Amino acid sequence: MKFNDHIEFIGADFLLENEAARRLYHEHAAVMPICDYHSHLDPLEIVNDVQFDNLTQLWLKGDHYKWRAMRCAGVAEQRITGNVSDRERFQAWAETVPDCLGNPLYHWTHLELREPLGINDVLLSAETAEEVWQTSQQRLATPQLSAQGILKRFNVRTICTTDDPTDSLADHQWHATSGAGPTMLPTFRADLVLKIEQPGFIDYLAKLEAASGLTIQRFDDLLAALYQRLEHFEEAGCCLSDHSLEKPVFVVPPAAHELDRILERRKGGEALSSDDAHGFTTAVLLWLGKEYARRGWVMQLHIGALRDLSQRGRREIGANSGFDAIGDTTYAEPLAALLDALDQEHQLPRTVLYNLNPRDNEMLAGLAGSFQGDGIPGKVQFGAAWWFNDQRDGMERQLTTQMQFGLLRHFVGMLTDSRSLLSFSRHDYFRRIFCQMLGAQMMRGELPRDVDRVGEMVRAVCYDNVQRYLFER
Numbered sequence: 001m002k003f004n005d006h007i008e009f010i011g012a013d014f015l016l017e018n019e020a021a022r023r024l025y026h027e028h029a030a031v032m033p034i035c036d037y038h039s040h041l042d043p044l045e046i047v048n049d050v051q052f053d054n055l056t057q058l059w060l061k062g063d064h065y066k067w068r069a070m071r072c073a074g075v076a077e078q079r080i081t082g083n084v085s086d087r088e089r090f091q092a093w094a095e096t097v098p099d100c101l102g103n104p105l106y107h108w109t110h111l112e113l114r115e116p117l118g119i120n121d122v123l124l125s126a127e128t129a130e131e132v133w134q135t136s137q138q139r140l141a142t143p144q145l146s147a148q149g150i151l152k153r154f155n156v157r158t159i160c161t162t163d164d165p166t167d168s169l170a171d172h173q174w175h176a177t178s179g180a181g182p183t184m185l186p187t188f189r190a191d192l193v194l195k196i197e198q199p200g201f202i203d204y205l206a207k208l209e210a211a212s213g214l215t216i217q218r219f220d221d222l223l224a225a226l227y228q229r230l231e232h233f234e235e236a237g238c239c240l241s242d243h244s245l246e247k248p249v250f251v252v253p254p255a256a257h258e259l260d261r262i263l264e265r266r267k268g269g270e271a272l273s274s275d276d277a278h279g280f281t282t283a284v285l286l287w288l289g290k291e292y293a294r295r296g297w298v299m300q301l302h303i304g305a306l307r308d309l310s311q312r313g314r315r316e317i318g319a320n321s322g323f324d325a326i327g328d329t330t331y332a333e334p335l336a337a338l339l340d341a342l343d344q345e346h347q348l349p350r351t352v353l354y355n356l357n358p359r360d361n362e363m364l365a366g367l368a369g370s371f372q373g374d375g376i377p378g379k380v381q382f383g384a385a386w387w388f389n390d391q392r393d394g395m396e397r398q399l400t401t402q403m404q405f406g407l408l409r410h411f412v413g414m415l416t417d418s419r420s421l422l423s424f425s426r427h428d429y430f431r432r433i434f435c436q437m438l439g440a441q442m443m444r445g446e447l448p449r450d451v452d453r454v455g456e457m458v459r460a461v462c463y464d465n466v467q468r469y470l471f472e473r
Helices: 019-029 043-047 055-059 064-072 077-081 086-100 104-114 129-140 147-153 170-178 201-212 219-235 256-267 274-295 311-316 332-344 358-369 392-405 421-443 451-471
Strands: 034-036 156-160 183-185 240-245 298-303 350-355 380-382
Touching: 019 421, 019 451, 034 421, 034 451, 043 147, 043 170, 055 086, 055 129, 055 421, 064 077, 064 086, 064 104, 077 086, 086 104, 086 129, 104 421, 147 156, 147 421, 170 183, 201 219, 201 256, 219 256, 219 274, 240 274, 256 274, 274 298, 274 332, 332 358, 350 358, 358 380, 358 392, 380 392, 392 421, 421 451
Parallel strands: 034 156, 156 183, 240 298, 298 350, 350 380
Antiparallel strands: none
């Protein structure tokens, strides 16, 4: 078989199949900085400007995408999450990589080796593992590849971490005064207080009491404790919230005395009916939404994950370890009712809606379009392709829906949703896919063949829009 010798695997024009796409990417997308508005990075790694000893520490310690792939390849769990050396864990991943051909992990792995590690001419496998291990160790020992050095290499300007309301935010506060590295902002993730039916709810209330310094007996006490934590987060620069809603619910919130009774019963160890639990959740989320609107914060809703499906996996390894899937429940009506309840009182915050099931793309984009206004471009956003969808097909489907149901010009773009500093290469992956889609449309005559005009939209989606969306009040 004869191959085109001019096409290099993940070369400079990777995924860019025509001249318009190449110009859009190189002249407009590639030069833009990164604002990563949803990540799960450890703030302490950034504050301490950690120098990683090896690729396992940087790459594999919390990456459940790679863990899932290794399990699919038949790697023993001991080599994935067990008590083995960093070198052995890396070897297990290297052995798995050739089996990932066709999976986005194959692209991501080699993109991450190329930038920032500069390993351009090696395909990772069992045979090349030692070479990659030694080369990466040497380069990770340099100041240019410390935690903040990696962020600088990726041109990251802003990072938003994901933080529980009970967190002290001491790392964020110290970082803000240090003047080092990119801006690092907390995100208010109050999931545990919403899930009154979960086994850990009572223990979580005790943590919230300790963090706020308030005793929680009645529903108003709970809101007072949350208010105190919102104030604390705002002082640390927070401008975003985030909620994971496996399935959005909405019921007319119970009266205050009934909410007190629900909380009292739950604290007493009683199981609640679904109506009581949903009423409590709706009341808390509506109150939080109004607070976000009052403060000018952005509310993010991540919808549709089935988490920790393997009880054995959770018991033996822990939560968030790669045993998750896409839910298939319907939720258009309760989600619309939730947004409408806030909108009727002119207290709907800027909101980003993410769906895990791609079946829901058009529904969610159409719903987002029903709650625009207040002079805010793209006030309610159909969010970036998330989790199982943040690969080429998922991004193309999300972008196509965004084009057809909304205004692509005001889309706030890509994020990593990752625990690894190397995952900022996903911004580059997204930008290449985005430019290829637009370039193909230009070549077909569906968009003007004006690189500067279309390039201005590329710059907006890659960086400018999210900066305005987050920080312009």
